[in-house]
Amino acid sequence: MSPQNSKSEVGHLRRIAVxxxxxxxxxxxxxxxxxxxxxxxxxxxxxAINNQRTFNILFVIALPVLIGVWVYLGYAATVWSAxxxxxxxxxxxxAARTNQKAQVWWMSVTSVIVILLAVYGFYAVVVEHGSGxxxxxxxxxxxxxxxxxxxAALGGGSSWTPGHVLVVQVIGQQWKFTYRYPGFGGFExxxxxxxxxxxIAFNVTSLDVIHSFWAYQLSVKADANPQVxxxxxxxxxxxxxxxxxxxxxxxxxxxxxxxDGRIVSQSDFTNWATSTQTANAANTAHLPPFAWTYVPDAxxxxxxxxxxxxxxxxxxSEIYGAKSPAS
Amino acid sequence: MLGLFAVAVGLVITAVAGFLTPGxxxxxxNFTGAQPSGQPVNLTVQTFGAIGTGPHPTxxxxxxxxxxxxxxxxxDWELPANTVINMTVIQYDSGSPLRNQQWGQVTGTIGNTASxxxxxxxxxxxxxxxxxxxxxxxxxxxxDIPLVAVPSTSKNICGTAPCASSFDHNTIxxxxxxxxxxxxxxxxxxxCGLGYLFGNGGPMSTQGYMGGFLKVxx
Ligand SMILES: [Cu+2]
Ligand SMILES: [Cu+2]
Numbered sequence: 001m002s003p004q005n006s007k008s009e010v011g012h013l014r015r016i017a018v019x020x021x022x023x024x025x026x027x028x029x030x031x032x033x034x035x036x037x038x039x040x041x042x043x044x045x046x047x048a049i050n051n052q053r054t055f056n057i058l059f060v061i062a063l064p065v066l067i068g069v070w071v072y073l074g075y076a077a078t079v080w081s082a083x084x085x086x087x088x089x090x091x092x093x094x095a096a097r098t099n100q101k102a103q104v105w106w107m108s109v110t111s112v113i114v115i116l117l118a119v120y121g122f123y124a125v126v127v128e129h130g131s132g133x134x135x136x137x138x139x140x141x142x143x144x145x146x147x148x149x150x151x152a153a154l155g156g157g158s159s160w161t162p163g164h165v166l167v168v169q170v171i172g173q174q175w176k177f178t179y180r181y182p183g184f185g186g187f188e189x190x191x192x193x194x195x196x197x198x199x200i201a202f203n204v205t206s207l208d209v210i211h212s213f214w215a216y217q218l219s220v221k222a223d224a225n226p227q228v229x230x231x232x233x234x235x236x237x238x239x240x241x242x243x244x245x246x247x248x249x250x251x252x253x254x255x256x257x258x259x260d261g262r263i264v265s266q267s268d269f270t271n272w273a274t275s276t277q278t279a280n281a282a283n284t285a286h287l288p289p290f291a292w293t294y295v296p297d298a299x300x301x302x303x304x305x306x307x308x309x310x311x312x313x314x315x316x317s318e319i320y321g322a323k324s325p326a327s
Numbered sequence: 328m329l330g331l332f333a334v335a336v337g338l339v340i341t342a343v344a345g346f347l348t349p350g351x352x353x354x355x356x357n358f359t360g361a362q363p364s365g366q367p368v369n370l371t372v373q374t375f376g377a378i379g380t381g382p383h384p385t386x387x388x389x390x391x392x393x394x395x396x397x398x399x400x401x402x403d404w405e406l407p408a409n410t411v412i413n414m415t416v417i418q419y420d421s422g423s424p425l426r427n428q429q430w431g432q433v434t435g436t437i438g439n440t441a442s443x444x445x446x447x448x449x450x451x452x453x454x455x456x457x458x459x460x461x462x463x464x465x466x467x468x469x470x471d472i473p474l475v476a477v478p479s480t481s482k483n484i485c486g487t488a489p490c491a492s493s494f495d496h497n498t499i500x501x502x503x504x505x506x507x508x509x510x511x512x513x514x515x516x517x518x519c520g521l522g523y524l525f526g527n528g529g530p531m532s533t534q535g536y537m538g539g540f541l542k543v544x545x
Contacts, residue, residue: 171427174527175514176466178429188429190469207426208518208525252532256466256512283432286452 012079020071024064032060041219044242044263046235047132048219054124061113134204134222134230137292143233146201150231153182153203156290160184160273162266166195169290170204172211172224175253177244184277186290191276192244192261195269196236204230205293211250215261217242224248229292236263357405359544361394367411367502370404374461374474375419378536379487386530387420387461387519387537390489398489402539408508411437414463416499417492419485422458422476423517426526430462430516433501435470441501443475448499451475461515465541468511470503508545514538 036056041048125131129141139146149165152158160166160183169180171188180188192215194200204213204222211224213232217240222232246257264272277284288294358368371392378388378400390398406412425431431451433441441448451473453459460476477484477495485494515537518526530536 173427173516174525174531176464176516178427188427190429190434190466190471208527251527252534253512253514253538256514259466280432283428283450286428286431286450286454288428 012075016071016075019075020064020068023071024067027063027067028060031063032056040216042217044217044236044238044240045132045219046237047128047233048217049237050124050128050131051219054121057120058117061117065110065113129233132219132221132232132234134232137229137231139231139233143199143235146199146233149183150201150203153290154292156182156186158183162195162198162270165199165201167201167203168192168194169292170202170213170222170224171294172204172206172208172213172246172250174208174251175246175257177211177213177224177246177257177259180287180290181273181277182290184273185281185284186287187277187280187284188287189276189280190259192259193269193272194236194261194263195266196239196263198266199233199235202232202234203292204232207294209250210248211246211257212248214245214247215242216245218261221247227293227295239263239265354401355403355405355542356391356393356399356401358394359405359407362407364407365410367413368406369413369415370406371415371417373398373417373419373488373490373496375485375488375490376421377487383530383533383536384487386533387521388488388530388535389537389539400488400535402513402535402537403542404539405542405544406505408505408543408545410505411502412505413502414500416463416472416474417490418460418474418476418497418499419490419494420460420474420476420519421479421481421484422453422460423519425453425459425462425473425516426518427516428453430464430471431459431473433472435465435468436472436501436503438502441472441499443497443499445498448473448475459517461517461519461537463513464516465511465513468503468506470513471516472499472501474499505541505543508543511541511543512538513541 036052037043039052039055039059041051043049043052125133126141129143129146130139135141143165145165149158149167153167158167160181167182169182170192171178171180176190177192178188178190179192180186202213202215202220202222204224205228206224206226208226210226212221213224214221218234218236220232220234222230224230241260241262244259244261246254248254250257358370362368372389373392374387374389376387377385381400388400389402391401391404393399431453433439433449439449451459453473457476457478459473461474462471463474464471475497477497481495483493483495485491485496490496515531518531519537520526520529520531523529523531531538
């Protein structure tokens with residue numbers, strides 16, 4: 001390689017680098033400030049805000065990589081393209097086949113990016129209390145006050161007041177989610193209403209097959225398994241309505257298994273919950289005691305129910321509805 | 328060899344297609360135009376333990392009374408939007424407890440109430456008495472009515488549809504208002520698919536038996 005060549009190579013590299021840095025900075029800034037705030041799942045909850053930020057950080061890191069490839073391609077195509085008059089090709093050939101320096105740089109930089117993102121991902125999951133995902137029956141990353149609230153809920157004597165963690169049980173069933181509020185006498189409703197500025201402990205379970213509770217704008221997603229209590233946390237931040245969908249193919253009416261939920265003010269929530277508690281009292285009396293999971297009957301109509309009447313009060317499992325045979 | 332393979336593939340396809348399309352007769356029963364616009368529409372259905380005909384004669388199902396007065400095997404009903412529907416369900420089936428007693432509460436009807444044989448019903452304890460035969464539930468509308476069962480000890484249970492009113496039955500009536508145009512699925516929340524896993528297979532998982540659509544048109 002002649003000194004002449006090496007000099008011009010440095011010139012090419014410098015030009016590419018300048019274009020890459022300028023375009024990347026502009027694109028990153030435009031994305032972060034113009035697109036970022038609108039990226040799903042929005043900003044209705046702490047977990048939504050955090051997940052939006054995580055997505056935006058990923059994008060801002062990925063964008064320069066993408067732009068680097070495009071700038072290099074563009075530069076190569078315009079500056080180093082083959083001459084039409086039969087002159088020897090200037091791209092490809094021996095020089096382009098192996099450039100160890102470039103390979104080492106490329107692999108090192110992308111590896112460092114991926115490892116840093118993995119570290120950041122672990123950090124986010126831990127400090128954000130599971131980041132809105134189901135943590136299973138014994139969550140290790142509980143927000144403050146959650147364990148106390150859940151213990152009280154299971155004891156049957158809890159009552160929710162603003163400023164405390166609200167326990168909401170999500171019950172999946174073919175083909176509808178219903179919600180139980182142990183802080184209000186354990187009533188059940190097909191509506192999911194939540195108070196604003198409150199930490200919510202979703203306790204997700206199923207009465208039959210596997211469903212998945214996906215509250216999109218809340219950035220909460222937790223599988224609903226029969227006889228498993230799957231706990232997911234978030235903190236509400238913004239009034240408005242959100243969509244709940246089942247995200248586990250669960251049979252004929254899976255596509256109908258959705259409902260709207262709402263985040264309302266704490267006083268509106270208290271009003272709704274207490275009035276629903278009163279309105280549903282007659283039916284609540286016939287629900288099984290509040291428990292983390294419920295044993296579904298094996299076979300439905302008049303066949304093969306699980307044995308009834310032997311469970312201890314507030315055991316982890318209650319038989320849901322199937323007090324069979326009907327007397 | 329290839330021919331044999333083709334025959335085998337053909338058989339599998341036929342079997343799968345047969346399984347996926349259980350041949351539901353009846354189509355969509357149209358209740359629009361049966362009444363002058365804005366007037367309440369009367370919708371009468373009967374539900375029972377066995378349909379008696381078709382590919383699954385032993386399955387639970389519904390018949391709907393067409394505006395022309397015939398019992399039709401269909402669970403897809405076309406209804407006018409923003410209209411009061413006066414619904415009558417003649418329930419001939421025996422019952423069981425609900426898997427989720429929540430469906431024992433009458434919701435979404437006008438006045439949040441229904442009537443069983445003329446007596447008001449706002450909530451039914453499915454763990455006592457005769458249990459619930461089926462529920463009529465439209466999840467998207469928050470509409471739910473437990474269809475109270477006839478005693479399983481009855482000597483006068485209708486064997487196969489269509490059931491004559493001389494058989495034991497409960498007459499459940501309620502009214503609800505249709506929303507704007509759209510397709511709203513309805514289903515039963517009693518695991519009444521006898522012999523299937525969790526009671527939710529068979530008629531519970533096949534269009535035209537324990538669920539269908541309210542096809543609401545403007
Ligand atoms: Cu589901
Ligand atoms: Cu049914």
